[in-house]
Amino acid sequence: MISTHSFARRGVEVAHSLVMKRSDDEPDVHQIPPMAALIFLLTCAIFFVLLAAISYTYGHLITTLCMVESPSxxxxxxxxxxxxxxxxxxxxxxxxxxxxxxxxxxxxxxxxITASLRATVLHLRARAGFWSRFRGLSVYLVWNFARSVIVGILSAASSNPFLVIFASIVAEIALANIHMTWIHVIISEPSAKRWHQRIPTPFLKSWRKIAPAVALWAVTSQIVTILPMLVAGSFGAMRRFDDPNFEPGMKEAYATAGQLFMAMFLTLLLVVLLQIPATVTMVRVAASMLPEEDETIVPFDRTFGGLTTPEIVGGQGKIGIVEAWRSFTWECRRRLLRTVVKVAAIIMTTWILFSIVAMVEAHALFGPAFGEMMKSLHGISHRGS
Structure with a gap:
């Protein structure tokens, strides 16, 4: 993980190399017009903002509510x-x-309520206002920023990807209480408290309760994130991008797009088999620790069918990892899977539309210089990883 200053410096260097003239000993290298590069990069920025908004509302917020809602x-x-x-x-x-x-x-x-994406959005808007589709965003951003800082500190001395993976898992476990706070914020009715006032206390005691479930979720998340790109990058055009003599063209661009789609389908498969069970378990364990004074924004059985016992009468005050998954009935699992499929379809449709727009722009703006643009963008992502 590199610092923001370093990333900005490298980005400026790459952009400068794209628009400046090459030396006389490289007359065959195409130059990329600055305005064409700007238009293309703005299109990418708009797409990623749109995709991030869709991913947060439908991929994080609504799916979490779906994991919590009790049909009984x-x-x-x-x-x-x-x-x-x-x-x-x-x-x-x-x-x-x-x-x-x-x-x-x-x-x-x-x-x-969560059987329908539209009904869920309307329910949230009626209970929490127009911007309810982004509720919890502030603590989500803080949580991700803190995670990035921890990963950067732990992996700064090495570029070994496995060290980055280990650092990510450690960061997730260390921030388990912040993650649980985010879950509490989005599953509960609007509160007058600030999110930092809702961090569970005693801090260490709460962390010990939620840490095992977060650790399970963190490991599966890394597998789902890393494995598809490792597989997709092990062959074809994506494998040759590190070769300085490789000159990609439109054919390689289409091949790369195909490999990226393959990576997305493999990611979806791993999500269903690994990440969904781990995420459901972690979310439901966190939900079982929701303070008694907070009401949930969707119907929720706090006792999980009698599997939990409040601390005031000698219980743990939370549900166990195994019980958290077992108490999630097959009806709920099918409902969640349908929701995931809908969300994946929305994201895939958005991605396909962007790919079409990007290819049209690439043909119109870059022409034969598109290969140089691809190598430059790959260089940014490769050095920034």
Whole structure:
């Protein structure tokens, strides 16, 4: 992990090399117009901001709520929000007089809130306001920044990728309480407290409870993140980018896109088999430690079907790792899997649209200089990793 200053310096150097004239002994190297490079990089920036927003709202926020919501818990809605059937008879009292409709009477909701992405967004907006799709973003950014700092410190002395992986796992475990705070913020009703006031206390005692589940999640996350790119980069055009004599063209660009899509599908497979169970376990353990004074924003069974016992009566005050996964019923697993598929489809569609736009821009803006642009961008990512 390199510092922000170092990354900026290297980026400026690479950009400078793209737009400045080459020496006389390299007359065959194409120059990239500065305006064309700027347009292309702005397109990439817009795409990554859009993808990050989609990923946070649908890939993190809604899926976490889906892992917490308990379908066995009765969710109630105001009766005026339910349209009666046209042929439904009116309710009568014992004296045969029609009962007046009471707006405070509630009916049971038969479908979980998180069964629909749109319904979940609307529910969040009704309970937490317009910007509820980004609730918890501040603590999420702090958590990621702190994780980056820890990883940078632990892996600064070496470029060994396995050391970076180990540092990432250590950072996740060290920040387990911050991660749990983020989960508590997004699964609970809006609170007047600042996020740092909601960090579980006593700090060390809470950390010991959540650390094993976070460790399991951290290890699987690294496997899902690293393995697909290692496989995709082990053959074809992506393997040859480190060769100084390699001159990629449009053919290699299409091959690279295909390898990236393969990496995305492998990532999805690993997500289903490894990361989803580990994430569900960690989220539900954290949810079991939600303070009693905080109400959840979706229906949630705090007892997990009687598997947890409050500390006040001699229990641990949380659910165990094995029980956290077992208490997540097959109905909930299917609902979560459907949600993951929907989110993956949204992200894939966004990625495909960006790829089409990027290829069209590449043909129109760079022409034969596109190979030089690809090598320069790969150089930035390679030196920045």
């Amino acid at each position: 818990t009765n969710a109630y809605v105001p009766i005026e929000s339910v349209e009666p059937a046209d042929d439904a008879p009116p309710a009568y009292t014992e004296d045969g007089v029609p009962k007046p409709v009471d707006a405070e009477v509630n009916l049971v909701r038969t479908q979980p």
